[in-house]
Amino acid sequence: MDSSARERPGPRRGGASPPLRSAPGSHREGEMEDGICKQEMLQKKNAVLVDGVVLNGPIMDSKAGEKFVEEACNIIMEKVIQKADDVTEKVCEWQDPETLKQILDLEMRDAGESHQKLLQLCQDVIQYSVKTSHPRFFNQLYAGIDYYSLVARFITEALNPSVYTYEVSPVFLLVEEAVIKKMIEFIGWEEGDGIFNPGGSVSNMYAMNLARYKFCPEIKEKGLSGLPRLVLFTSEECHYSMKKAASFLGIGTENVYFIKADERGKMIPEELEKQVQRARKEGSAPFLVCATAGTTVLGAFDPLDKIADICEKHGLWLHVDASWGGSALISRKHCRLLHGIHRADSVAWNPHKMLLAGIQCCALLVKDNSGLLKKCYSAKAAYLFQQDKFYDVSYDTGDKSIQCSRRPDAFKFWLMWKALGTTGLEERVNRALALARYLVEEIKKREGFQLLLEPEYANVCFWYIPPSLRKMEDGPEFWQKLHQGQVWGYFAFWMLR
Amino acid sequence: MAESSWLERPGLDKAAGEEFLREAFQVLLDEAVRKGTDVTEKVGETRRPPARWWGGTERGSLPDRGRIPFPPSPQVCDWKEPQELRELLDLELRSSGELPERLLERCRDVIRYSVKTCHPRFFNQLFSGLDHHALAGRLITETLNTSQYTYEIAPVFVLMEEVVLAKLRELVGWSSGDGIFCPGGSISNMYAMNVARFHHFPESRQKGSWALPRLALFTSRESHYSIQKGAAFLGIGTDNVHLVGTDERGKMIPEELEKEIQRVKAEGAKPFFVCATCGTTVLGAFDPLDGIADICQRHGLWFHVDAAWGGSALLSSKHRHLLTGIERADSVAWNPHKMLTVGLQCSAFLLRDTSGLLQRCHGAGATYLFQPDKFYDVTYDTGDKTLQCGRRVDCLKLWLLWKAAGTEGLARRVERAFAYTRYLAKEVKRRDGFQLVLEVAPAIKERMMRKGSMMVGYQPHGARVNFFRQIVTNPTVTKDDLDFFLDEIERLGQDL
Secondary structure, three states, rough: OOOOOOOOOOOOOOOOOHHHHHHHHOOOOOOHHHHHHHHHHHHHHHHHEOOEEEOOOOOOOOOHHHHHHHOOOHHHHHHHHOOOOOOOOOOOOOOHHHHHHHHOOOOOOOOOHHHHHHHHHHHHHHHOOOOOOOOOOOOOOOOOOOOHHHHHHHHHHHHHHOOOOOOOOHHHHEEEEEEEEHHHHHHHHHHHHHEEEOOHHHHHHHHHHHHHHHHHHHHHOOOOOOOOOEEEEEEOOOHHHHHHHHOOOOOOHHHHEEEOOOOOOEEHHHHHHHHHHHHHHOOEEEEEEEEOOOOOOOOOOOHHHHHHHHHHHOOOEEEEEEEOOHHHHOOOOOHHHHHHHHHHOOOOOOOOOOOOOOOOOEEEEEOOOOOHHHHOOOOOOOOOOOOOOOOHHOOOOHHHOOOOOOOOOOHHHHHHHHHHHHHHHHHHHHHHHHHHHHHHHHHHOOEEEEEEOOOOOOOEEEEEOHHHHHOOOOOOOHHHHHHHHHHHHHHHHHHHH | OOOHHHHHHOOOOHHHHHHHHHHHHHHHHHHHHHHOOOOOOOOOOOOOOOOOOOOOOOOOOOOOOOHHOOOOOOOOOOOOOOHHOOOHHHHOOOOOOHHHHHHHHHHHHHHHOOOOOOOOOOOOOOOOOOOOOHHHHHHHHHOOOOOOOOOOHHHHHHHHHHHHHHHHHHOOOOOOEEEEEOOOOHHHHHHHHHHHHHHHOOOOOOOOOOOHOEEEEEEEEOOOOOOHHHHOOOOOHHHEEEEEOOOOOOOOOHHHHHHHHHHHOOOOOOEEEEEEEOOOOOOOEEOOHHHHHHHHHHHOOOEEEEEOOHHHHOOOOOOOOHHHHHHHOOEEEOOOOOOOOOOOOOOOEEEEEOOOOOHHOOOOOOOOOOOOOOOOOHOHHHHHHHOOOOOOOOOOHHHHHHHHHHHHHHHHHHHHHHHHHHHHOOOOOOOOOOOOOOOOHHHHHHHHHHHHEEEEEEEOOOOOEEEEEOOOOOOOOOOOOHHHHHHHHHHOOOOO
């Protein structure tokens, strides 16, 4: 064999896989160098050794590697995909942490493991992981499986791109642009800007920082020290990322003023007005209101029109955290829940929740079209965002981000949208809310179940009152027992699976 | 149809979905994984899909596209101008869905027009290559689709993340500590900045920075730009990032750091944080950590090491000397998705502290997620240590790769990357025309991209005009690829 040709352990297509060079059942990193292959290399006169490393032979047995990927995918298909809708399967295989540590063999050792052992490890990981695609997994705001999103995710994992520049990630950058444009249409803006982020929490942080930059662009260079105390407003039902964001951005959690919500969990606009006035009187500097469209616990939608009126009156940035509720925009039947959202300056929306796009898929959309996002975030690193490239560098959108490398999170949403069409996505939202409605009706019919409130979205909040408590009078003792009982009930539910 | 009967059936066509998944997997294995990594693939061959990998049921009803001649395709990238690519991809999102055949065609197009970062001639960034075990880990992660915040929702991954972080800390030289996986090294650096601020000024979490004195932080002028972005984002201000001079090799000069700290103190600002870089982005320089640690100790400053790029040298007993003194750091950022080919993203933020500083700094105790009355030990619910709520599982791919390769296998990988560099440096010295930092770099870059034969980055640096920055980490690269790299530059540039 010509020593200048790449060495491959056999034909690449058609026919059976050639036997591996290494011992049966084993695959070790670098075995090609330590074992037979290295000896063969050294025997050839043209072996090139640099620092003791043979450089004219591959280090990895790609045939064995590809076989591993195929076999791992067999396991994925059998153990996860095909069982995804099987209600006779368990949602989770509960083990307490100490036991699970023993079962899993997590230790990372000096030597590699065999091919078979690695496949067994894959099986164990799957077996003891929670099946979030199971029809009876209701624990979080995401659940289920979408095959098109999964295919898209498999593709992006295989391609391993980073969405900072057009040269490295041409397809995914253009896809992101198209998806953002479409999402903006649903919000009701003519044009706008946006970016995909690693989470709704990060989207909220972006919005907070953008609002701050708009309010006082100098903060980017000078920081906050010595400036008036900035204050922001959000409902007491808001997502906790508002607090984390305030602390991270140097604003301080004390400067997040929580506005009272009504019995349905919606922000009370009159209370917001009061608080803004109070903040002004104190001499602080209000700059942002964050309304929530779909609160985490109750699924409440703040009254956006009234809140927008107040923001306009006081010159405050209006951000709408629609991470959970944003997907209702796709449904003609339910988009009225977000009436007024077009008046927002920014919106956070997570398709990985109700639309099943796959974790993570989180967009921050911005009404501004003057490049505010870029001005706020860019650092113009000369090694990445060179201005003398041979293509239009306005496509290098990565500088709008706080991240450097960034995942192509918009693509899975795009492929899913191509597969289902807006109609298919709309059906998905309508179905989720129809299922919620069905559950509400059933709860009302059954003794021992008590709704907290009549939901308008997909959050169905209820108490289960065990028989022993049903005759008890309403009072502190009743609620104390019920509080603990929910825990017991929850525990029993897990144990009985 | 009545609403109730609609709800009696599932809302997804499982059979069609599984069929699509099988067909698409075939495509990605062939087009992205096999073709993307092989330099010997000829341009313009008729593609035949390999024998069906998935045993069991008959092949689906999708037409056998494999027999249709596939248009010639260059290897690393198939360059298209943005407007042309937009049209080719047909990006518009419409109200109806499309047939599986069309979707499969789309998958092929996406793969075709995407840059093959796994290709042995992709040298453009600090990551490249494809590891099959890590890829399997990533596919499992996607399928299981969970978030890493609590033990109840991600039992395996919560335990696994702890083991992986402990292993990375061990290599840093710490027998205990804390940490978390972040969505990128930039964010790891920001975590360090925030934790350092909280450590010095615990009240800043509630009160904010407006009440603090003007803070000052220090890093080399060769540092990663995320330090600037972080200072702006955290409300510290980019003016308060003091860039310290470097020597001709790009390493921070400790005496300059001392001078800068004194100067800033005299101005009335409050130094609190120094970021040393182990493996700068452009020159790959390693700051002298012991000298910098001494200064930080003397002044009571938080010592962070951005080893996002260079951290992997810790795996090699031959090369870990470059990071001597790293165990003296308070925090370290390390991205296995770079040199260890694990797949984006895999970025660890490691902390020497064992007092729960990270939790105190970030925790919010959200009652719907981190209920204290759960039926298991809630210290396993590590999600509250982070800034994120939902968080991807980034540990499985690294863990599976490590299980496959072992620490020794990864060490060999790192040593190979260093050997490539040595070989290339020798070759560059040997060849005419490679001494100069070229203003022709952009032109050569354009030619290689249009041809699709390889990709490498270039940039200006200080007073130096544009030069190529060759990064080799992909373990499938051989000497032939490096020879090709230099030959190709010569070929593409000879008439300039």
